[in-house]
């Protein structure tokens with residue numbers, strides 16, 4: 001199985017990057033599949049900056065921006081915020097970070113998000129992680145975590161599952177057709193899942209089979 005290092009930007013003979021575009025890994029999976037938790041683990045070990053699209057949108061609400069009310073309403077309904085809003089927040093966060101390696105978590109959520117991101121930034125992901133988790137397990141996790149989120153109630157959770165199946169799975173299928181998806185069984189405990197994740201990020205020489 002290919003690792004992230006296999007598809008990282010190419011370097012010329014002097015070691016400078018031929019392709020100066022940042023390395024992006026999209027982290028996808030249903031609500032409660034463990035994207036955020038695993039991203040925190042990944043950044044500790046592999047030098048990436050973690051950008052959660054959901055967290056950026058929630059920060060935008062808190063900042064009192066003019067889009068805040070619209071974003072809040074969409075999140076409460078489990079709907080997907082217009083691409084231009086999310087992409088602008090992601091671009092800003094990428095610039096601010098000063099890094100050139102990003103884990104983008106919870107985005108793109110539909111085909112329109114995906115196409116718009118690629119068109120606006122010119123960036124294609126190196127790899128797409130797909131945290132594949134049983135719905136009943138995701139539901140259990142969302143209902144037992146207590147982060148005060150307006151969308152962690154059973155009514156909104158059901159809507160988020162539906163949006164995931166109808167809109168986000170097609171994005172995963174698209175990247176599957178390009179050979180970029182690394183599917184991880186995310187129904188297991190956090191530590192076990194991270195063992196699988198590590199194998200994807202570790203350089204080939206350090207991979208244990």
Ligand code: UDP
Pocket residue numbers: 029030031032033053054055057074075076077078079080081082086105106107108109151160
């Ligand atoms: N959201 C969105 N676009 C994004 C990411 C998130 O519209 O690119 C909204 C959407 O309403 C989603 C909510 O933010 O249901 C929470 O997203 P997050 O990724 O934080 O949570 P998840 O549903 O993956 O647990």
Ligand code: MG
Pocket residue numbers: 035036052054105106
């Ligand atoms: Mg999250």
